[in-house]
Amino acid sequence: MTNQKIAAAVGILCILATACQPVKEYQKSKLNDSEMSLGNRKVEKTELSFQAYREGASGANAGKSGGGCGCN
Amino acid sequence: MKKFFLTAFGIACLLKSFSQQTPDTTGFGSRKLKVDEINLVSSYYGQNGDHAAVTGGIGTQKLTDIANVFDIKLVKYDKKFRKHAFDVEVGIDHYTSASSDRVDLNANTSASYADTRIYPSLTWSMENEKKGTTISAGVSTSTEFDYQSFGANIGFAKKTKDRNGEFSARVQAYFDQVRLIAPEELRGTGTAKDGGTEGRTTIAASLAWSQVINKNLQIAFLADLVTQQGFLSLPFYRVYFADGSVHQEKLPDTRFKIPLGFRANYFLGDRFIIRTYYRYYKDDWGISSHTVNLEVPVKITNFFSISPFYRFYNQSAVKYFAPYQQHTAQEQFFTSNYDLSNFNSNFLGAGIRLAPPKGVFGIQHFNMIELRYGHYTKNINMNANIVSMNLKFK
Numbered sequence: 001m002t003n004q005k006i007a008a009a010v011g012i013l014c015i016l017a018t019a020c021q022p023v024k025e026y027q028k029s030k031l032n033d034s035e036m037s038l039g040n041r042k043v044e045k046t047e048l049s050f051q052a053y054r055e056g057a058s059g060a061n062a063g064k065s066g067g068g069c070g071c072n
Numbered sequence: 073m074k075k076f077f078l079t080a081f082g083i084a085c086l087l088k089s090f091s092q093q094t095p096d097t098t099g100f101g102s103r104k105l106k107v108d109e110i111n112l113v114s115s116y117y118g119q120n121g122d123h124a125a126v127t128g129g130i131g132t133q134k135l136t137d138i139a140n141v142f143d144i145k146l147v148k149y150d151k152k153f154r155k156h157a158f159d160v161e162v163g164i165d166h167y168t169s170a171s172s173d174r175v176d177l178n179a180n181t182s183a184s185y186a187d188t189r190i191y192p193s194l195t196w197s198m199e200n201e202k203k204g205t206t207i208s209a210g211v212s213t214s215t216e217f218d219y220q221s222f223g224a225n226i227g228f229a230k231k232t233k234d235r236n237g238e239f240s241a242r243v244q245a246y247f248d249q250v251r252l253i254a255p256e257e258l259r260g261t262g263t264a265k266d267g268g269t270e271g272r273t274t275i276a277a278s279l280a281w282s283q284v285i286n287k288n289l290q291i292a293f294l295a296d297l298v299t300q301q302g303f304l305s306l307p308f309y310r311v312y313f314a315d316g317s318v319h320q321e322k323l324p325d326t327r328f329k330i331p332l333g334f335r336a337n338y339f340l341g342d343r344f345i346i347r348t349y350y351r352y353y354k355d356d357w358g359i360s361s362h363t364v365n366l367e368v369p370v371k372i373t374n375f376f377s378i379s380p381f382y383r384f385y386n387q388s389a390v391k392y393f394a395p396y397q398q399h400t401a402q403e404q405f406f407t408s409n410y411d412l413s414n415f416n417s418n419f420l421g422a423g424i425r426l427a428p429p430k431g432v433f434g435i436q437h438f439n440m441i442e443l444r445y446g447h448y449t450k451n452i453n454m455n456a457n458i459v460s461m462n463l464k465f466k
Contacts, residue, residue: 019286023236038291043444046139050448053411056411057331060333
């Protein structure tokens with residue numbers, strides 16, 4: 001099962017790598033839309049905090065990985 | 073409402089005064105420090121459940137939290153035309169917690185019923201647009217009655233030659249102090265840590281690769297390595313053993329976590345954006361977890377969008393978890409904190425975003441308003457609601 005997952009992940013990576021097209025700055029109007037941002041948006045800040053407190057997992061661009069308590 | 077308009081008007085005036093500085097004639101941006109944007113994020117969070125860790129995995133988890141975060145970003149260009157950004161953020165949370173009130177079982181609304189957390193931070197970054205590199209550094213602190221945290225971070229990012237890919241790396245360190253407040257009935261018995269403080273250190277290394285695939289699609293791979301050392305339990309969490317005796321939560325003094333994430337955002341046609349996120353997480357306490365997030369902002373007009381979202385999360389329990397009165401004296405580590413138990417959760421909601429070109433309510437610098445509501449449920453009888461608002465001034 002693990003090998004299948006790794007193979008699927010490698011396959012997706014290969015497809016994405018070959019799918020890359022050169023995009024010039026003037027062609028990035030859609031990519032630069034604020035809702036296309038690859039990070040978390042400001043309005044999500046407190047949602048990510050409560051999820052980090054109420055769940056065992058955190059990190060990887062989804063909430064802080066340390067500091068503060070908020071554990072009540 | 074009156075306060076809201078006064079705040080918005082005040083910030084707009086502040087921005088207007090900054091924006092009336094000497095115009096830039098260099099063609100490379102202002103050498104003077106200018107306000108780039110100001111954000112206010114406010115939220116109200118309320119939860120309920122019946123597995124409070126303070127009372128050993130039983131009892132009310134009723135909690136409310138009002139959070140306000142003020143964030144101001146200042147920018148300037150230096151003589152070498154490098155862009156310096158300073159991000160100053162101050163957050164204040166005020167929460168009430170029915171379970172914290174039960175640190176003393178005999179108290180009827182004790183001092184621990186409510187607390188305020190203050191968390192300022194300062195981040196500086198310097199971007200060399202010519203080379204496509206950015207370096208950054210930041211410090212932060214968080215203070216509440218029984219917890220003090222100091223943080224520092226440094227980062228580096230480098231864009232590819234064609235500016236369609238970016239690699240970034242960041243190291244964060246947190247140095248925390250936990251004030252030892254034992255459950256009332258364990259104080260002075262010699263069986264619990266009580267009085268003074270204990271330290272907790274967290275070091276997190278984050279790596280990310282983002283890539284533009286085409287004019288409509290961009291992706292990112294994210295990986296963290298997190299190590300924690302020190303007092304990782306909480307001193308006021310009770311654990312009831314099978315023999316009826318009560319103990320203070322006890323967890324190992326090290327923890328190693330690996331979260332791996334993937335994001336893909338796709339602009340479908342002219343109106344739909346599909347935002348996706350997946351995270352796999354594993355740690356050496358026994359938690360493995362999957363998180364899937366999907367959000368679809370729909371642009372009703374160029375300046376108004378509605379964003380329904382859904383998030384699914386599941387996790388396995390830590391090796392040291394057992395419910396109320398199921399631990400035994402043979403165990404070295406024990407907790408009845410249901411946040412570390414086996415569960416899955418659903419988070420469903422929607423947001424609206426308004427960013428008219430002439431400003432919100434016609435106030436020129438009032439650039440954007442975003443409102444968001446989400447309902448959160450765990451399959452272990454816990455639920456929460458959160459309403460958030462972001463006001464952006466530019």
